[in-house]
Amino acid sequence: MATHLFVYGSLAFADVWNNVVRGRYRSEPAHLDGYRRFAIRGETYPGIVGPAAGGVPGRVYRDVDHDDLERLDRFEGDDYRRIEVTITVPDSGERLSACTYLYLPADRCAAHDWDAAAFERDALAEFLQRYPPPRDG
Numbered sequence: 803m804a805t806h807l808f809v810y811g812s813l814a815f816a817d818v819w820n821n822v823v824r825g826r827y828r829s830e831p832a833h834l835d836g837y838r839r840f841a842i843r844g845e846t847y848p849g850i851v852g853p854a855a856g857g858v859p860g861r862v863y864r865d866v867d868h869d870d871l872e873r874l875d876r877f878e879g880d881d882y883r884r885i886e887v888t889i890t891v892p893d894s895g896e897r898l899s900a901c902t903y904l905y906l907p908a909d910r911c912a913a914h915d916w917d918a919a920a921f922e923r924d925a926l927a928e929f930l931q932r933y934p935p936p937r938d939g
Contacts, residue, residue: 805865805901806862806864806866806901807871807874807900807902808860808887808900808901809860809861809863810834810850810859812847812921812926812929814860818926818929818933820935822870822873823874825866825870827864828864830891830893831891831892832860832889832900833858833891834858834887834889834890834902835856836857837850837904838852840911840912841911841917843912846921846929847916849908850902851911862889877933881905881907882905883903883904883906884903885901885902885903885904887899887901887902889902
């Protein structure tokens with residue numbers, strides 16, 4: 803069964819997403835209420851924790867297949883758990899059920915929010931070198 807997936811960090815960048823998944827999926831901006839996105843100390847990627855005041859901007863990829871969800875689970879690793887949430891698509895106002903990745907070691911979160919523009923400017927190229935496309939076909 804295909805699943806919608808809300809991404810809010812490195813996976814919101816097409817180059818990173820395409821290094822992880824094999825399928826091609828429709829995506830659009832989306833928003834998750836009731837969570838907060840933090841920088842993680844010593845890392846360039848973020849984590850979300852909740853419940854928290856505020857919300858998180860990101861993208862929703864629609865109808866992600868099982869094999870790609872498994873690839874994404876491996877990419878996220880043990881520090882993240884895939885959970886089901888309700889998101890909003892701002893352009894249409896549509897609310898839909900989607901999965902996202904909750905960051906588990908909340909004590910590693912920095913006191914400040916993650917800066918997507920700084921990631922793109924300062925860390926994306928190196929991140930892509932550290933996480934090349936998998937060779938599993």
